[in-house]
Amino acid sequence: MFFTYILGIAGAVVGAVLLAISTLNPAAFALFSASVAEVTAPVSTAAGAVVRAIVAVPDTIGTYFHVHGENEQLRARLARSRGALIAGRRAQIENARLRALLQLRDRRPEVVATARIVSTSASSTRRYGLLNAGAWQGVADGQPVSGPEGLIGRVLYVGPNTARVLLITDAESVVPVVRLRDNRAALAAGRGDNMIDIRTIDTADAKFRPGDVFVTSGTGGIFIPGVPVARVLRAGTESAPARPFARADVLDVAMVHRAFMPPPPPAPTPRPTPSPTARATADPAT
Known part of the structure; x- marks a missing residue:
């Protein structure tokens, strides 16, 4: 205080x-x-x-x-x-x-059926696809199969409601193709590893270049001409690796087409046989 x-x-x-x-x-x-x-x-x-x-x-x-x-x-x-x-x-x-x-x-008015790709053998040495459409839907052996991006393969054999497709990447698949930029003929052969080899069919130097696009040629029938097949990845002379446009392992819907039949060659027009009068007029010696 x-x-x-x-x-x-x-x-x-x-x-x-x-x-x-x-x-x-x-x-x-x-x-x-x-x-x-x-x-x-x-x-x-x-x-x-x-x-x-x-x-x-x-x-x-x-x-x-x-x-x-x-x-x-x-x-x-x-x-x-x-x-x-x-x-x-x-x-x-x-x-x-x-x-x-x-x-x-x-x-393509020749479409036979539109089906789903149920499964593919991507892990096998062979390349097959299974469609859920078969003979009851009009599918037959040898008919080509394609998707929105391009060619998938061809029907190998059919069942009542299923069909096995040989993919274009299979080692047994060979498709006649042409190059878009110059219409040069070649063969698209499967490699068995989801890739394709583009091979030349003549002795001339093909000179494949990266980015070359190949489509079906229709040669030999079966495959409809003009369907995209593959694009070349690396340059080559006699062959070159290419990647297919359509990959069956990521597709779910495909279309089966009627096998392509190229038109037959035109029949030769018979030449008329000249009459005796015409031959006498044409030959002054007679």
Whole structure:
């Protein structure tokens, strides 16, 4: 209590002195106030920062939980949107492929059946595909099979409701083809590894170039001319590796066409036998 009284009296004396100075000499009081403010400003700033930090703690905690919950909602919404985006993209791709199938069907009136590729032997040394259409749907041995991207193969044998397809990548498959840029004839032979070898059929230098596109020629029948087969990957002379346009391991729908029969050559026109009168007129010696 004694020290409390002492501090109170000292505070009153200091206050009276400051009041007298501010009244008698305002300039000196202003200088004194500025000096005190310079000394106490850092302390006041630090104290104010501490007070503001303490006051902001509840708001910070509330904001954290709010932002955390909002982030969870945004993640869930993003996951739902991603699923919808993937489904929409798949539907777009499927629609494009179905439109290509319809266009191909419109261009090729000899379509026998449209079927699904149930399975393929991608892991085997042979390359086969299985269609869920057979003799009851009009499918027969030897008929070519194609998809929106190009040729798939030909029917090897049929059952009542299924058909086995020899893919063009099989080692036993050989398809007559022509190069688009110069109509040069060649053979597309399967390699058994989902790739094709383009081989020349004459002694001239073929000079296969990367990017060369080959389509069916229709030579020998079976395969409809003009169906895309493969694109050359690397340059070559007598042969070159090529990648087929249609991959049966990623296709699900294919079309079976009626086997192509090239038109027969025109029959020679018989020349009329000249009459005796015409021969006598044409021969002055007679």
